[in-house]
Amino acid sequence: xxxxxxxxxxxxxxxxxxxxxxxxxxxxxxxxxxxxxxxxxxxxxxxxxxxxxxxxxxxxxxxxxxxxxxxxxxxxxxxxxxxxxxxxxxxxxxxxxxxxxxxxxxxxxxxxxxxxxxxxxxxxxxxxxxxxxxxxxxxxxxxxxxxxxxxxxxxxxxxxxxxxxxxxxxxxxxxxxxxxxxxxxxxxxxxxxxxxxxxxxxxxxxxxxxxxxxxxxxxxxxxxxxxxxxxxxxxxxxxxxxxxxxxxxxxxxxxxxxxxxxxxxxxxxx
Amino acid sequence: xxxxxxxxxxxxxxxxxxxxxxxxxxxxxxxxxxxxxxxxxxxxxxxxxxxxxxxxxxxxxxxxxxxxxxxxxxxxxxxxxxxxxxxxxxxxxxxxxxxxxxxxxxxxxxxxxxxxxxxxxxxxxxxxxxxxxxxxxxxxxxxxxxxxxxxxxxxxxxxxxxxxxxxxxxxxxxxxxxxxxxxxxxxxxxxxxxxxxxxxxxxxxxxxxxxxxxxxxxxxxxxxxxxxxxxxxxxxxxxxxxxxxxxxxxxxxxx
Ligand SMILES: Nc1ncnc2c1ncn2[C@@H]1O[C@H](COP(=O)(O)OP(=O)(O)O)[C@@H](O)[C@H]1O
Ligand SMILES: [Mg+2]
Numbered sequence: 001x002x003x004x005x006x007x008x009x010x011x012x013x014x015x016x017x018x019x020x021x022x023x024x025x026x027x028x029x030x031x032x033x034x035x036x037x038x039x040x041x042x043x044x045x046x047x048x049x050x051x052x053x054x055x056x057x058x059x060x061x062x063x064x065x066x067x068x069x070x071x072x073x074x075x076x077x078x079x080x081x082x083x084x085x086x087x088x089x090x091x092x093x094x095x096x097x098x099x100x101x102x103x104x105x106x107x108x109x110x111x112x113x114x115x116x117x118x119x120x121x122x123x124x125x126x127x128x129x130x131x132x133x134x135x136x137x138x139x140x141x142x143x144x145x146x147x148x149x150x151x152x153x154x155x156x157x158x159x160x161x162x163x164x165x166x167x168x169x170x171x172x173x174x175x176x177x178x179x180x181x182x183x184x185x186x187x188x189x190x191x192x193x194x195x196x197x198x199x200x201x202x203x204x205x206x207x208x209x210x211x212x213x214x215x216x217x218x219x220x221x222x223x224x225x226x227x228x229x230x231x232x233x234x235x236x237x238x239x240x241x242x243x244x245x246x247x248x249x250x251x252x253x254x255x256x257x258x259x260x261x262x263x264x265x266x267x268x269x270x
Numbered sequence: 271x272x273x274x275x276x277x278x279x280x281x282x283x284x285x286x287x288x289x290x291x292x293x294x295x296x297x298x299x300x301x302x303x304x305x306x307x308x309x310x311x312x313x314x315x316x317x318x319x320x321x322x323x324x325x326x327x328x329x330x331x332x333x334x335x336x337x338x339x340x341x342x343x344x345x346x347x348x349x350x351x352x353x354x355x356x357x358x359x360x361x362x363x364x365x366x367x368x369x370x371x372x373x374x375x376x377x378x379x380x381x382x383x384x385x386x387x388x389x390x391x392x393x394x395x396x397x398x399x400x401x402x403x404x405x406x407x408x409x410x411x412x413x414x415x416x417x418x419x420x421x422x423x424x425x426x427x428x429x430x431x432x433x434x435x436x437x438x439x440x441x442x443x444x445x446x447x448x449x450x451x452x453x454x455x456x457x458x459x460x461x462x463x464x465x466x467x468x469x470x471x472x473x474x475x476x477x478x479x480x481x482x483x484x485x486x487x488x489x490x491x492x493x494x495x496x497x498x499x500x501x502x503x504x505x506x507x508x509x510x511x512x513x514x515x516x517x518x519x520x521x522x523x524x525x
Contacts, residue, residue: 115398124430149431157428172425200462203426203444 002035004109005117006135006173008159010120010151014143015180017215019238021049022227023139026242028083029227032114035074036090037105038133040121041097047087051223059089064101064119070108072120079228084113094127108136124158134164137245138173140204140233143181144193149201152177156202177204178241183212195255208241210234211254287319287351290343291472292327295334304346310490311468313450317410318350325355336363345418418455427451427465439469447487456480468495470514479512484521494519 007020017040024036034144037060038046047053058068063086077083086105089096098165109116120131130137138159142152159173160166179198181234186192195209215232227242229235233254240250243255271323276343278324294300314424320343328335336359340350342490352365354372361371418437427433427441429448439453442460459481470477470492478493484505487498491514503519 151449152357154429156426157431157446157449158423161431173440200448201464 001177002113003137004106004110005115005137005139006010006120006132006134006153007117007139007141008120008128008132008155009141009148010122010124010128010155011143011148014141014148015210015216016122016141017049017119018133018220018226019139019141019178019180019210021046021225022235023242023245024115024117025050025077025080025083025225026115026227026239027115027246028077028080029235030242030246031082032115033082033084033111033112034115034128035084035086035113036119037086037118038119039097039127040119040140040235041088041092041094043121044090045086046119047075047085048223049220050225052085052087053223054086059087060105061089061092061096064097070105078187079224093112094121094125097130099130099133102130103134113135120152123148124154128152128155129158129162132159132163132173135159135173137176137209139176139178140202141178141180142198142202144179144183144195144198146193149193149198153198153202156204175204177202178210178243180210182209183211184255188257206252207244207256208237209252210237238243287321289354290321291323291325291349292334293330295327295332295402297334297338300339301346304343307493308346309437310488310493311450311452311466311471314434314452316470318348319351321352321354322356323354324357324360328355328357334360337362337367340367340369349404353426360511413477420455421453429465453477466490469512475514477514480510480524482509483507484510484512489519491519 005023007016007023009016019034024034028034036046038044041061047056055075058073060073062068063070063073074084075084077085106116107213118131118135120214121127140155142148156175159175163173165171177198179195183192187194195206199206211233213232213234216226216234217227219229219232226232226235227238232238237254240253243250284288292300297488322339322343324334327432334351343350346392350369352370353360356371357363364371385424420438420440421433422440422442423433424442426443427445427449429446431449433439433451435455437453438458439451439456440458441451444461445451445459445467446464447464447467450468451465452471454469454470454472454474456477457467457479459467462485463481464485464487466488467479467481467486468490469479473492477491479489479491484501486501489496489501489512491512494514494517496519505521505523510521511524512519514520
């Protein structure tokens with residue numbers, strides 16, 4: 001039985017696709033057979049970030065419509081043979097996704113994979129609802145700014161009421177906070193919300209803080225998930241996230257501005 | 271292959287519909303009062319089913335045309351799905367409009383039509399008589415006469431979520447900005463209250479709101495409300511209780 005993870009946020013451009021690619025790769029690298037699905041129909045870019053865009057033949061919607069088998073559509077990652085990508089369609093419209101169709105594909109994947117990562121589109125409409133409906137865990141990707149926090153809060157409300165688990169009165173989806181594009185200097189200067197401010201509103205289990213980092217852009221230009229860039233802070237932060245998700249304890253890093261090494265050692269952050 | 275799956279299935283279930291107790295037959299006043307309620311809680315009332323209660327009205331011998339009130343309700347966005355306490359004519363009109371009669375059961379037993387009037391504490395809903403009778407001085411604590419079960423919620427209420435409780439509402443977690451919690455009875459929030467909280471929504475002026483940390487967008491008791499602009503920010507970050515005194519909302523720190 002696979003564990004289904006939805007990477008969601010409500011707001012666009014916060015780092016969902018970056019996160020989906022990174023954690024899917026991270027889980028696969030740890031030896032867990034993982035599939036990552038792009039739910040962003042019409043705007044597919046997960047395959048770009050994973051550098052497999054030229055190998056897309058069939059997509060998610062082809063599988064739903066029975067035009068291709070799952071095995072035909074899944075693309076095996078070039079860097080890790082435990083990772084498979086199910087790309088979105090660029091040519092169809094969002095209505096091509098249906099609850100039954102998505103459920104059927106996930107059911108089939110569940111038999112064969114350990115983790116299924118669903119990269120949600122932005123918004124609180126159909127696409128996002130479908131991406132989270134079958135989820136067991138939710139990574140709520142949030143930027144340290146008030147509009148993003150508000151949208152995440154809204155998303156959490158939908159997660160707790162409009163999922164399969166909610167409808168069946170099962171144990172609710174496990175929700176985790178992922179604070180991304182975190183710029184410690186701008187937090188310190190008060191331009192951005194700090195972790196405490198975000199947590200005061202969301203009160204979620206913190207899975208990790210991903211610093212704003214140029215390496216994210218260069219990684220996505222190269223078509224290699226940033227988690228494989230072990231020298232970059234963003235890559236290390238994503239590696240920590242995967243470890244924490246798998247139950248290991250990792251102290252939170254990259255919370256404080258760079259210079260304050262001593263204050264980081266002795267300062268009393270939770 | 272022979273398809274043996276059944277064509278249909280009946281399930282017993284309960285669902286929620288507010289009851290509108292009419293106390294005036296002035297259609298203009300009713301519409302105004304309804305619009306006011308809707309303005310306070312638009313999300314809650316949008317496309318809501320509704321049961322129309324004529325008991326108060328008929329007790330006061332006020333005549334009201336059922337078809338007209340149904341028309342009015344539909345116009346402002348409700349879906350009338352039942353009538354109770356109607357007289358012969360009203361029931362006949364309801365039947366003509368395919369609206370079920372006296373089918374409503376309340377928690378705690380079947381309503382018997384023609385039962386003796388409830389004690390004074392039963393508060394009428396929307397339209398109040400133009401001149402409110404001066405209230406008798408009352409002891410601080412009035413025991414509720416019709417105890418409805420309290421609703422306990424242990425998870426956060428997030429932006430966009432709405433909770434409605436028939437009796438008291440007890441929330442052990444936070445209520446986010448953009449969330450709306452409503453109760454016919456009291457509201458207790460043992461955490462931060464950032465959203466909208468409406469207690470005594472059926473007109474119970476004795477209802478109170480208690481919370482650990484008041485940062486609400488709106489608080490209302492029996493229709494009297496304050497928005498965050500009117501709230502005294504000095505009461506923020508303190509446990510408070512909110513109650514109604516002569517139609518004024520009093521916010522008091524709990525020492
Ligand atoms: N930690 C980060 N540091 C710098 N840029 C980032 C970071 N995370 C995401 N980005 C950039 O933000 C943009 C949006 O990211 P993306 O993952 O596509 O967001 P979403 O899927 O939520 O729309 C991309 O240009 C991406 O490179
Ligand atoms: Mg995306």
